[in-house]
Structures are given as C-alpha cells and as structure tokens.
Amino acid sequence: MPDLSTQSARPGVEREELEFDVLFVGAGPSNLAGLWRLLDLIEAHNAQPGARRLEGLTIGLIEKGDEIGDHAFSGAVLDPAALRELCPDYRERGFPSEGEVTREEVWLFTERSGMRAPFPPPFLRNHGHPIVSLSRMVRWMAGQIEQREVPGVDVMLLPGFAGSKVLWADGRVAGVQTADKGVNADGSPRGNFEPGNCFKAKVTVFGEGPRGHLARELDEVLGLQAGAVNPQLYETGAKEIWEIPAGQVPDGFVLHSTGWPQADGESGGSFVYKMSGDRLAVGYVVSLDTQDPFADAQLALQKFKTHPRIRPMLEGGRMIQYGAKALAIGGWYSMPKLAFAGGMLVGDAAQMVNAARLKGIHLGMKSGLCAAETILRALLEDDFGEASLMRYAQGFLASWAGTELYRTRNFHQILAHGLSPAAALKLGVSLVAGGWVPGEPLRGTADAERTATTEAFYGKAGVKRDALDWGVKYDGRLCIPKLDDVYASGVMHDEHQPGHLKIVKGDQVCVACWNTKGSPCTVFCPAQVYEMHPDADGRVAAVAIAFSNCVHCKTCDIKCPEGNVVWTPPEGGGGPKYTLC
Numbered sequence: 092m093p094d095l096s097t098q099s100a101r102p103g104v105e106r107e108e109l110e111f112d113v114l115f116v117g118a119g120p121s122n123l124a125g126l127w128r129l130l131d132l133i134e135a136h137n138a139q140p141g142a143r144r145l146e147g148l149t150i151g152l153i154e155k156g157d158e159i160g161d162h163a164f165s166g167a168v169l170d171p172a173a174l175r176e177l178c179p180d181y182r183e184r185g186f187p188s189e190g191e192v193t194r195e196e197v198w199l200f201t202e203r204s205g206m207r208a209p210f211p212p213p214f215l216r217n218h219g220h221p222i223v224s225l226s227r228m229v230r231w232m233a234g235q236i237e238q239r240e241v242p243g244v245d246v247m248l249l250p251g252f253a254g255s256k257v258l259w260a261d262g263r264v265a266g267v268q269t270a271d272k273g274v275n276a277d278g279s280p281r282g283n284f285e286p287g288n289c290f291k292a293k294v295t296v297f298g299e300g301p302r303g304h305l306a307r308e309l310d311e312v313l314g315l316q317a318g319a320v321n322p323q324l325y326e327t328g329a330k331e332i333w334e335i336p337a338g339q340v341p342d343g344f345v346l347h348s349t350g351w352p353q354a355d356g357e358s359g360g361s362f363v364y365k366m367s368g369d370r371l372a373v374g375y376v377v378s379l380d381t382q383d384p385f386a387d388a389q390l391a392l393q394k395f396k397t398h399p400r401i402r403p404m405l406e407g408g409r410m411i412q413y414g415a416k417a418l419a420i421g422g423w424y425s426m427p428k429l430a431f432a433g434g435m436l437v438g439d440a441a442q443m444v445n446a447a448r449l450k451g452i453h454l455g456m457k458s459g460l461c462a463a464e465t466i467l468r469a470l471l472e473d474d475f476g477e478a479s480l481m482r483y484a485q486g487f488l489a490s491w492a493g494t495e496l497y498r499t500r501n502f503h504q505i506l507a508h509g510l511s512p513a514a515a516l517k518l519g520v521s522l523v524a525g526g527w528v529p530g531e532p533l534r535g536t537a538d539a540e541r542t543a544t545t546e547a548f549y550g551k552a553g554v555k556r557d558a559l560d561w562g563v564k565y566d567g568r569l570c571i572p573k574l575d576d577v578y579a580s581g582v583m584h585d586e587h588q589p590g591h592l593k594i595v596k597g598d599q600v601c602v603a604c605w606n607t608k609g610s611p612c613t614v615f616c617p618a619q620v621y622e623m624h625p626d627a628d629g630r631v632a633a634v635a636i637a638f639s640n641c642v643h644c645k646t647c648d649i650k651c652p653e654g655n656v657v658w659t660p661p662e663g664g665g666g667p668k669y670t671l672c
C-alpha cells in the first residue's frame with residue numbers, strides 16, 4: 092500500500108512535537124471511558140499513603156471532528172453495564188438519557204405486513220435500558236472529563252485534529268502525526284497552512300471506530316489480523332431523526348425488525364427508538380457482506396419507512412437530521428491482536444460489537460476501562476512493551492465483555508445469508524449452547540469479496556443504477572432523496588484540500604467497473620459521493636468524487652468490489668455535524 096497521507100508527507104516542513112505520556116486517538120465512547128477511568132485510577136493511586144506518586148503526566152486525546160460529538164453516530168439503546176462501572180451516579184450527574192425502554196416490539200416484516208414476536212428474544216431485551224443520542228452522550232463524557240482536576244496530570248482534549256499516520260520508533264508505535272491544514276488540491280500550501288503535529292506518546296490508544304485508517308496501517312505493519320479466524324466484517328447503518336406530533340409514539344418505545352425490505356438470503360434490520368422532545372430515531376442497517384453489489388442503507392431506510400407499521404409513526408412529522416456509518420459486526424472471530432509495543436486498539440476499531448444485540452457502546456467502553464487499568468500499571472512500571480500492554484487484552488477477554496462477545500461468536504455468520512429455517516435452527520442451538528454451533532467456527536468472507544457482480548445478482552452485466560426500479564417514490568416528506576438527507580447531516584469540508592478518498596488502483600479500474608459492474612459505489616454510498624458522468628457515446632473517463640459530501644461512514648473503503656477506494660482522514664474539523672445522532 093503506498094503512503095496515502097499526502098496531506099502529511101511534506102519533506103522539509105517543520106512540525107511541532109508534543110510529548111504525551113498517553114495519547115488517545117478518537118473521542119468515541121471507548122476512548123472517553125478509557126481516559127476518564129485512567130484519571131480515576133491515577134487519582135486513587137496518588138491518594139494511597141506511601142505510594143510512589145505519579146506526577147507531571149500529560150494525557151492527550153485527539154478527535155477529527157470539529158467538536159467532540161460531531162462525528163458520533165449510533166442507534167442507540169445503551170446497555171449501561173460499563174457506564175455504571177465508570178460512573179455509578181451517572182443519572183445524578185446529568186447523563187443525557189432520551190428515556191428508558193418500557194415497550195419493545197420485534198418483527199419479521201413482509202412488504203405489507205409481518206409477524207410480531209410474542210416477546211423479544213433474550214438478546215433483544217432492552218427493558219429499562221437508556222435510549223441515547225451518542226453525539227449527546229460523548230459531549231457529556233467530554234464535559235465530565237474537562238471538569239476534572241487531577242493533581243499531577245495535565246489533560247488536553249484536542250478536537251479538530253485528525254491522526255493521519257502512525258509514528259514509529261525502533262519498530263514500536265511512538266504516537267501519531269496529524270493531517271496538515273490549509274493545503275490546495277495540488278498539494279501546495281495556502282496562506283492559512285498549518286503543518287500537522289507530531290504527537291508522541293509512550294502509549295497510544297487507537298479508538299478510531301470501524302475501519303480505522305491508522306488501524307489499517309497498524310495491521311499492515313504488525314499483522315494484527317493474522318491470528319483472527321475471520322476478516323473484519325461490517326454493516327452500514329443509515330438513520331434519520333424525525334420530529335413527530337406530540338404523543339404519536341409513546342415514550343420508552345423501541346422496535347427492531349428484520350426481513351423486508353431486505354431480499355431473501357440477505358441480512359439486515361431496522362431500529363426505531365423514541366427519543367425525548369417528540370423525536371424519533373428511525374434507522375436501517377445492511378450487511379456489507381451481502382451479495383448485492385448495490386446494497387444501499389439509505390435506500391433501504393426510505394423503503395422501510397413506507398411499511399404500514401412504520402408510516403403512521405412518522406405521519407405529520409419531519410426529518411431533522413440524517414447520518415450514516417459503518418458498524419463492526421465480525422465480533423469474537425474477527426478481533427485483531429489488541430495490544431503491541433506502544434499501543435492498543437479499543438472498541439469498534441477491534442470489532443468489539445455484539446451483532447446479536449446491535450450493541451457496541453458498552454463493550455467499547457469496557458475495553459477503555461480495561462485499557463486504563465493496564466496503562467496505570469505500565470506507567471508505574473515504566474514499561475510500554477508488548478508483554479506489559481497485552482495485560483489489557485487478557486483483562487478484556489476475561490471480563491464480562493469478553494464473555495458476551497464469545498457467546499455470540501457465530502451470530503453474524505449464522506444470519507449472513509438471511510433468516511432461513513436452517514439459520515433459525517442454528518440460532519436456537521447457539522442460544523442454548525453458549526454460542527456453539529455445528530461447524531464451529533463459522534467462516535466469514537470479507538465484505539467486498541462476497542459481493543456479487545451485477546450479472547450474478549441483477550441478471551445483467553454492467554446494469555446501471557438508473558436502469559433499475561428501486562420501488563421508492565421520493566416525495567421529499569416521507570421518502571427523502573439522498574442528497575436532501577446528506578444536507579441534513581450538516582456535512583462540510585474545506586473544498587480546496589486534496590480529496591481524502593483515494594483511488595489507489597487508478598481511474599481505468601473504475602471505468603472497467605462501470606462497464607462490467609455498473610459502478611456499485613454510485614449506489615451503495617449513503618452520501619452520494621461517487622458519480623459517473625458518461626459522454627454522449629456513453630463512455631466514462633473517471634469517477635467523479637464529491638468528497639465534501641462524505642459523512643465518514645467508510646462504506647466505500649469496505650465495499651468497493653475492486654478494492655480501489657481507500658478512505659483517508661481529511662484535514663481535521665471537516666465532516667458531518669451530528670447533534671442528535
């Protein structure tokens with residue numbers, strides 16, 4: 092893989108160096124929980140009579156969003172297990188709950204009707220759990236951290252800084268370099284040029300979420316995925332937040348469904364969560380290892396809203412925010428090596444999601460808590476080598492979070508081809524046998540590899556998006572055109588900078604893909620970033636990339652059947668502006 096961090100590869104430029112003891116990359120719930128717990132542990136350690144005090148420590152956290160929370164996107168119903176461990180009095184401290192689950196529905200939908208489960212299966216029981224906006228939740232977590240004063244520790248929360256490459260020293264991770272700002276598309280600096288910084292650290296915690304750019308570099312150099320049974324696997328979720336008439340949906344209501352609009356043999360599902368202030372979160376996730384080359388979460392969501400069980404909930408309402416993001420669903424068998432000399436991986440960056448429950452926030456937070464315990468010990472022993480940091484992996488895998496992931500280790504593979512009778516039987520066996528199924532471990536195929544050609548899936552080689560009937564009438568009220576949705580994500584990038592979506596194998600690969608495969612990226616991207624513009628003879632020369640629309644979901648990097656798109660971080664501060672997602 093060539094060095095893609097063009098924004099940062101600038102010989103001769105002087106870069107400010109900052110030395111941290113601990114650096115967290117990404118302000119998701121995993122890293123914020125880790126940083127918060129580390130402060131607790133240092134404070135408690137220093138308060139022990141006779142303990143060798145830890146003093147003069149600097150801890151940094153960088154986040155590519157303009158503000159912490161801008162890029163946070165989830166469902167979300169939260170299992171509060173890790174939050175309770177971190178902050179038992181979270182309610183008293185103003186935790187931003189949208190309400191607690193009191194009514195649950197689980198459905199297998201057909202186009203016009205469906206079958207409602209008489210009671211939710213054990214893995215989808217959410218009674219009493221808080222409904223949250225992850226964006227609001229991580230803002231609250233960052234606020235709690237900012238209020239802390241821990242003697243002997245300096246904490247720097249640094250939003251607007253995107254980690255663009257890993258810094259290495261003697262074969263070990265030594266921190267990250269952030270992306271330059273103020274660079275023209277041709278690479279030349281503008282008047283407002285700010286070189287990226289070198290943030291050096293004794294230990295760097297990578298919590299970039301799904302399909303991390305730095306995590307990819309770590310894997311390429313250190314082979315972190317080599318010991319995993321399965322490759323990393325993903326879904327993409329698209330979600331709209333609606334304002335609805337007061338009382339139309341009761342407080343505490345949540346609904347999950349599978350089936351329509353997914354085709355038979357494909358896997359995906361929906362979620363509908365009542366939020367505070369007469370708002371409703373409506374979302375749809377599609378598995379990216381589906382064979383459908385045109386799997387489009389935004390389109391599935393538009394269809395889903397027309398179902399007779401869903402449409403009345405939205406009647407008289409209006410969509411106020413939209414977002415999309417990949418979700419790591421490989422689980423136990425897709426987890427990479429979690430620690431190495433100078434660094435650790437936490438949360439979605441390490442596939443820590445329970446696909447059965449559509450939940451990863453509590454597992455990611457628990458990984459942050461376990462990482463913090465190991466970091467304290469490493470600071471005390473001044474040992475940041477692999478053996479020292481691997482205690483984190485041992486602690487996490489032996490914790491309740493490890494057990495939860497282990498018990499659902501085959502879940503995604505069981506349902507990867509849809510909910511057939513055979514799959515239902517296997518699911519039942521796995522539920523009573525602690526996750527075991529005949530044929531254990533079930534193998535998964537990387538998302539792009541399992542993707543079929545248009546010929547195999549739609550019966551025509553190179554069929555184009557516009558030649559297919561998608562079965563949606565876009566009225567702008569219930570069914571929202573993709574670009575209108577994108578507008579509602581608040582996405583913004585400085586358009587002068589070099590495009591951050593890199594075509595690594597060249598435009599000719601995209602042209603061939605258009606002719607033979609119909610350019611799936613022009614459909615599956617939930618933000619309409621990719622377009623092909625044929626001339627009068629129907630020929631195309633290159634793919635047109637509207638990178639400023641990119642909501643950082645990473646679907647293109649995962650699903651491009653040619654492996655031709657690599658997502659790299661744009662300059663810090665650009666991207667969506669989520670406040671309710």
Ligand SMILES: Cc1cc2nc3c(=O)[nH]c(=O)nc-3n(C[C@H](O)[C@H](O)[C@H](O)COP(=O)(O)OP(=O)(O)OC[C@H]3O[C@@H](n4cnc5c(N)ncnc54)[C@H](O)[C@@H]3O)c2cc1C
Binds near residue numbers: 165
């Ligand atoms: C549609 C959908 C529905 C979901 N529903 C639920 C649910 O109901 N309940 C539940 O528990 N979980 C749910 N999840 C999963 C949950 O959101 C994730 O498991 C969780 O957010 C993972 O947390 P994280 O901190 O590991 O990563 P993230 O939340 O992804 O946070 C990563 C952060 O790192 C930043 N970042 C990334 N790269 C860089 C970089 N190079 N430099 C600087 N910053 C960077 C990102 O901007 C982001 O802020 C859902 C996910 C999706 C997509």
